[in-house]
Every structure is written in structure tokens, then in C-alpha cells.
Amino acid sequence: MACSFHHSEHRFFSPALSSTRVSRDNDTGEITMSIDSTCDACSNESAPLCVRYCAYGARSVVK
Amino acid sequence: MGGTRLCGYGGKILRVNLSTGKISTQPTEKYARRFIGGRGINAWIMFDEMSPEVHPLDPENLLIYGAGALLGTMAPFACRVSIETKNAFNGGVGSANCGGHFGSELKFAGFDNVVIYGRAENLVYLWIHDDEAELRDASSLWGKTTWETERTLRSDLGDEGIRVSCIGPAGENLVRSACIMTDRAKAAGGSGVGQIMGSKRLKALAVRGSKPIEIAKPEEFMEAVDEARRRVERAPDTAAYRAAGYYGVESVSDGKPWEAGFRPVRNGQDDYWDPEKIRKVSGEAMARYRKRILACFGCPVGCMPWMEVEDGPYKIRGEGWWNNSSNSYCTRVDCVNPEAALKCHLLANQLGLDGDNAAVVIAWAFECYERGLLTKKDTDGLELTWGNHDAVLAMLEKLAYREGIGDLLAEGVKRASERLGKGSEAFALHIKGQDTLDGIRISKGWAFGIVTAPCAGRHLRGAVHSLHPEEFLSYEGVPRRVFLQEQFKAILDMTGICLYNHGILSWETRYEKTAAELLARITSSATDIDLSAEKFMRIGRQVHNLEKAFNTLHAGFTRRDDYPPQRYWNEPVKSGPYRGERLDHETWERMLDEYYELHGWDRQTSWQTRECLERLNLRQVADKLDRFGKLPS
Numbered sequence: 174m175a176c177s178f179h180h181s182e183h184r185f186f187s188p189a190l191s192s193t194r195v196s197r198d199n200d201t202g203e204i205t206m207s208i209d210s211t212c213d214a215c216s217n218e219s220a221p222l223c224v225r226y227c228a229y230g231a232r233s234v235v236k
Numbered sequence: 237m238g239g240t241r242l243c244g245y246g247g248k249i250l251r252v253n254l255s256t257g258k259i260s261t262q263p264t265e266k267y268a269r270r271f272i273g274g275r276g277i278n279a280w281i282m283f284d285e286m287s288p289e290v291h292p293l294d295p296e297n298l299l300i301y302g303a304g305a306l307l308g309t310m311a312p313f314a315c316r317v318s319i320e321t322k323n324a325f326n327g328g329v330g331s332a333n334c335g336g337h338f339g340s341e342l343k344f345a346g347f348d349n350v351v352i353y354g355r356a357e358n359l360v361y362l363w364i365h366d367d368e369a370e371l372r373d374a375s376s377l378w379g380k381t382t383w384e385t386e387r388t389l390r391s392d393l394g395d396e397g398i399r400v401s402c403i404g405p406a407g408e409n410l411v412r413s414a415c416i417m418t419d420r421a422k423a424a425g426g427s428g429v430g431q432i433m434g435s436k437r438l439k440a441l442a443v444r445g446s447k448p449i450e451i452a453k454p455e456e457f458m459e460a461v462d463e464a465r466r467r468v469e470r471a472p473d474t475a476a477y478r479a480a481g482y483y484g485v486e487s488v489s490d491g492k493p494w495e496a497g498f499r500p501v502r503n504g505q506d507d508y509w510d511p512e513k514i515r516k517v518s519g520e521a522m523a524r525y526r527k528r529i530l531a532c533f534g535c536p537v538g539c540m541p542w543m544e545v546e547d548g549p550y551k552i553r554g555e556g557w558w559n560n561s562s563n564s565y566c567t568r569v570d571c572v573n574p575e576a577a578l579k580c581h582l583l584a585n586q587l588g589l590d591g592d593n594a595a596v597v598i599a600w601a602f603e604c605y606e607r608g609l610l611t612k613k614d615t616d617g618l619e620l621t622w623g624n625h626d627a628v629l630a631m632l633e634k635l636a637y638r639e640g641i642g643d644l645l646a647e648g649v650k651r652a653s654e655r656l657g658k659g660s661e662a663f664a665l666h667i668k669g670q671d672t673l674d675g676i677r678i679s680k681g682w683a684f685g686i687v688t689a690p691c692a693g694r695h696l697r698g699a700v701h702s703l704h705p706e707e708f709l710s711y712e713g714v715p716r717r718v719f720l721q722e723q724f725k726a727i728l729d730m731t732g733i734c735l736y737n738h739g740i741l742s743w744e745t746r747y748e749k750t751a752a753e754l755l756a757r758i759t760s761s762a763t764d765i766d767l768s769a770e771k772f773m774r775i776g777r778q779v780h781n782l783e784k785a786f787n788t789l790h791a792g793f794t795r796r797d798d799y800p801p802q803r804y805w806n807e808p809v810k811s812g813p814y815r816g817e818r819l820d821h822e823t824w825e826r827m828l829d830e831y832y833e834l835h836g837w838d839r840q841t842s843w844q845t846r847e848c849l850e851r852l853n854l855r856q857v858a859d860k861l862d863r864f865g866k867l868p869s
């Protein structure tokens with residue numbers, strides 16, 4: 174969600190506009206995350222929005 | 237109608253006539269400025285469009301899904317969908333609510349509400365995707381559990397991201413305690429919503445969307461969201477919930493939630509459970525089955541454990557085990573086997589049974605058995621003795637398939653007790669005819685909210701509670717607290733914010749106004765609808781009054797229907813620190829007077845006055861009540 178906000182220049186929320194996907198397998202309860210090549214590391218933001226807004230600390234920036 | 241598209245919304249209301257197959261849309265804006273979204277819009281459509289002569293199982297009954305106005309945005313906890321219909325138990329307000337991911341997906345598909353009318357000739361499902369909707373044959377889904385239904389639809393439609401809201405065998409078999417199950421684990425339960433969906437021969441809604449939700453004032457919106465997130469992080473309970481889920485923190489060492497009597501024991505014969513028994517199924521005891529904590533869309537806390545029983549006769553895995561699961565499958569039937577209890581919970585989810593309602597009628601049958609009113613002959617050989625968890629498991633199956641005694645229980649506890657007779661009505665626990673799960677002798681505010689709520693007997697409605705004995709034992713100020721809480725709960729249901737978290741959003745003050753102010757800021761910056769806390773609370777009051785009027789008109793409820801089950805007046809708590817507590821009849825009457833006064837309703841009948849409705853800008857409602865002779869003289 175935060176990612177789509179960045180890509181839409183702070184106008185929209187839409188998982189379809191996002192560079193990152195989080196999905197859950199309902200048979201096993203396992204969660205997978207992926208990031209595609211459209212990720213620009215939130216170039217014009219003070220910090221990547223997915224890192225800033227993930228309440229569970231699942232995202233971090235690896236230098 | 238028409239005008240510019242409102243920000244923050246999917247934009248359209250989908251209307252589906254199952255009898256004719258006709259599908260149409262209308263702009264959400266027609267309703268949104270007045271009733272915001274979710275339950276608010278649903279309540280207006282229910283009141284405005286339903287005729288009092290319609291029976292809950294008639295094709296003319298409406299079944300309405302409403303995604304809260306903040307779903308699909310970054311507002312924390314915005315995930316809830318409200319489902320409104322004419323209540324299968326009592327003909328009054330039917331209302332159910334669940335979290336998950338379905339509601340936000342509905343908005344991404346371009347829709348805010350789905351109004352379902354009529355009855356299909358054969359079983360169908362509704363496939364909703366980017367601005368489109370179609371009815372499809374569901375005959376191959378007949379008899380499938382809710383889990384199988386989701387699996388099949390995702391595979392048939394070729395997309396693992398599809399969100400499914402469906403009924404299981406219980407709904408197909410028109411069981412009154414059937415729920416609508418969403419995302420496999422989020423039960424919209426109560427009011428017989430699953431039975432009504434079954435009566436319409438609608439197996440499921442499947443939804444997928446990729447459309448954006450536009451924000452009216454992004455900067456203000458994100459400032460308000462940041463404030464909400466700061467409150468969440470500062471709240472003392474957040475870390476514990478994240479680590480263990482809500483149930484996980486309910487330990488024996490902190491026995492308060494158990495002692496406060498929210499979980500009736502042996503069909504409400506007592507409200508106190510032996511700590512040795514609690515120890516076997518407490519949050520700590522269940523931790524060994526908890527593999528991880530999951531969350532609904534946009535929830536920064538998460539309360540849903542993924543549970544696994546790895547082997548043995550109760551081997552199962554799946555999402556869920558809530559606070560009320562321990563009420564349904566432990567205290568109420570006096571069962572202490574954690575693995576069997578988990579299996580009960582997950583089996584009920586698969587069968588599409590609302591555990592809260594199902595457990596009430598099953599525990600009633602256990603008490604009938606204890607008193608000799610039912611025997612092994614009536615139960616196909618099952619011994620319905622307290623603590624017999626295998627009998628509870630077997631009864632869930634019987635109930636869902638209406639097998640043997642399950643056919644009687646499928647009617648709900650009120651009708652089942654009237655049919656059996658022999659005095660069993662005295663311990664049939666229902667409010668306004670709807671089975672009720674909660675223990676209400678000890679916490680007086682909790683009791684008053686649950687009993688007076690238009691959709692009665694459901695713990696998500698109008699109930700106020702605290703874990704401080706000096707507050708929960710007192711009748712002082714209860715009517716006013718309930719009066720405020722019911723308005724605030726309507727705000728949560730209009731925006732789709734999860735109830736579990738309003739305490740976190742306003743934890744500094746423990747008063748709804750703080751959270752109402754913040755929600756007004758978030759909602760008005762997302763949608764550009766001008767809102768303040770006061771305005772929002774007033775809209776909440778309008779919604780509550782719409783539902784009250786619906787009950788008067790459709791179910792003929794009066795003051796007498798705002799009484800608790802007799803057992804809670806007549807039989808005090810038998811043991812524990814609150815031994816002797818019960819609800820006092822005289823004080824209850826005084827509270828009703830005060831509560832009706834606060835609303836401006838007539839004390840004698842409980843009906844709304846024209847004056848109170850016109851003050852709330854609901855003249856149309858007053859006129860309709862007047863036409864049916866339902867305004868006090």
C-alpha cells in the first residue's frame with residue numbers, strides 16, 4: 174500500500190501499482206514477500222515507505 | 237445521483253437480482269455523504285427498501301455487503317465488512333461483521349457495497365472483478381466446505397489472489413447458526429446470515445480488483461495515519477498482542493478476563509471456572525499450537541494465530557482461535573482438552589457454522605441431557621455430558637447437516653426449547669430471540685449494551701466493558717456509556733475499523749471521543765466529506781436509530797425485548813470472587829428509563845418519538861413508523 178502511494182506521487186493506494194507483493198498460503202499459513210524491478214528504493218522519499226510503514230519490521234534496507 | 241466521484245471509495249454499489257440474473261450499479265455517492273459506508277449505508281438501504289411483510293427467508297429479503305469507507309487505504313485496522321439482512325432468528329435487524337482481506341479487494345474492484353436480492357434457481361456464485369460482475373453456476377461447489385470452496389474457486393479462476401466469502405454445508409442446509417465465512421477464517425456470524433445466503437442459493441462471492449483508491453487530501457491523511465500509528469506503538473498492549481495474539485495474552489496469572497465472567501460455564505449455570513481448568517486451555521497452554529500470528533488487511537497489530545495440532549485424533553491446522561472460542565468450546569461445555577477444542581473451532585469454520593451461536597444451542601442440549609429432558613435415544617447414542625469434547629465435535633457435524641437432533645438444534649435455542657418444552661425454555665439463552673454467547677451477570681455495562689443493541693446478543697455491539705471491578709460491577713453511568721459506545725461502534729462499522737483496536741487508538745483516555753476525533757480526521761481527509769467527532773457521533777446515532785426503527789417495524793420489539801435472559805436475573809453466579817452477582821431487575825428497569833430518556837424514546841414502549849427522529853434529520857423514518865402505527869401516542 175505504502176509502495177503504491179509512492180508510485181502514484183502520493184495520490185492513490187492500490188496493490189496493483191506496488192513493486193512489492195505479500196501473499197499468504199491459506200493451506201500452510203506461510204507468508205511470502207517479493208519485490209520486483211520497478212522498485213526504485215523510494216528515490217524521492219526520505220526513507221523507503223515500505224520500511225517506514227511495515228508495523229512488523231519485516232522490511233529493512235540492506236546497504 | 238451522479239456528480240464527481242468521491243475520493244476514498246470504490247465508487248459504485250453493485251445490485252444483483254438472483255431471481256432474474258439482472259446486475260446493475262449505482263454511484264456510492266448517493267448514500268455516502270449521509271451514511272459514510274459499511275453498516276451505515278447498509279442500514280439505510282435495509283430500512284428504506286424492505287417491506288415489513290417480508291419473511292427472512294423470502295427471496296425479497298436483502299443481503300447486503302458493505303466495505304467500510306476506509307478500506308483499501310492505509311488507515312490502520314481498516315478491514316471490516318458489514319453484512320446486513322433481515323435477521324433469521326427474529327425478523328429484526330440482522331447484522332454481522334468480519335475482517336480479513338475481502339472488503340479491501342472489493343473496493344479495489346470498484347465497489348463499496350453489494351446489494352443482493354431474490355433467489356437463484358440453482359446454486360450460483362458471484363464473480364466480481366474490476367468494474368464487472370457476473371453470476372456463475374456453482375453446482376460443483378454444492379456440499380463443499382468453506383475451505384474447499386475457496387481452494388476450488390481460486391484454482392478454477394486461476395488466481396491465488398482472489399478473495400472468497402462463502403457459505404459451507406451449514407448455510408446450504410439452512411441452519412440458523414450458519415455464518416458467512418470470509419478468507420477461510422473470518423466468520424461474519426449471527427443473525428443467521430449464512431442461512432439467508434443459503435436460502436438465496438448463493439454459495440460465494442469471489443472478488444479480485446486492481447483499481448486504485450484515490451485520497452482526497454493525501455498530506456492531511458498521512459498525518460492523521462501517522463498519529464494513529466504513534467498511538468498504536470505507544471499503547472501498552474501492542475507488543476504483547478503482536479507476539480501472542482489477543483487470546484495469547486489471556487493467561488492464568490492474569491485471571492481477570494476469566495474472573496470477569498465473560499465466559500459462562502456449563503450453559504451459564506455459573507460464570508466462574510476452576511483455575512485448574514483454565515490452566516489447560518489458557519493463552520499460555522494454547523501457545524504450543526501457535527505457529528505464527530497473522531493479520532487482517534492494514535492491521536498493524538495482528539491478533540490471529542495460525543494453529544497446528546500435529547498428530548493424534550484431533551490433528552488439524554488452520555487460522556484462528558479467539559477469545560470467544562474458549563467460551564464456545566471450553567467453558568460453556570466444560571471441556572478442557574485444548575486439541576479437541578481447536579478441532580471444534582476449525583471444524584466449525586469449515587462447516588460454515590458461527591461458533592458463537594452453535595455453541596449456545598449445543599450447550600443447551602447438554603443441560604437438557606443433564607436434567608433428563610433429552611436422553612441417548614434422542615441423541616443417536618451420544619452422551620451429552622459436560623466435558624465430553626467428542627460429543628461437542630459430533631454435535632457440530634449433526635448441526636451443520638441437520639442430522640438427528642441436529643435438525644432441532646438448527647432452529648436456534650429459542651425455537652428448539654419451545655419445541656422440546658418441559659421447562660427447557662428457562663435455560664435457553666437468547667436475547668430478542670437470538671442465541672447469545674456472552675456471560676453478562678458480572679459486568680453490568682457489558683450486559684446492558686449487549687441486551688439493548690438492536691442486533692442483540694452479539695458481543696461486537698454496543699457493549700462497554702473494562703477489567704476494573706470497581707467499574708464493571710457498578711450500574712453507575714451505564715446507560716450513558718452504552719449510549720456513547722453504540723454511536724462510536726457505528727463509526728467503526730461505517731469506516732470498517734476493527735473494534736478490537738479502538739481501545740488502542742484511544743487508550744490514553746479510554747473514552748471514545750479521542751478515537752472519534754482521529755477517525756473523523758482520517759475519514760474526511762480520505763474522502764473530503766466534512767466530518768468532526770461530533771458530526772460523526774451524530775451519524776452513528778442516526779444509524780443506531782435506523783436499526784431501532786427497523787426492529788420496531790419488522791419485529792414488533794418493545795421494552796420487554798430489552799430484557800436479559802431470565803437465568804441472568806434469577807440465578808446468581810455460584811462461585812469465585814463474584815459469587816452472588818446477578819442482574820437486578822429493578823435497577824435494570826431504572827437503567828432502561830434513563831437510556832430511553834437519553835435517546836428521546838418513549839419509556840413505556842421503547843419506541844422512538846417523532847421529535848427524536850426529526851432532531852436526527854430522520855423525518856422519513858418517522859413518517860414510515862407513523863404509517864404503520866408505530867409511533868407512541
Ligand code: SF4
Binds near residue numbers: 335537
Ligand atoms: S486486531 Fe485482529 S481482527 Fe482486528 S484487524 Fe487486526 S488482525 Fe484483524
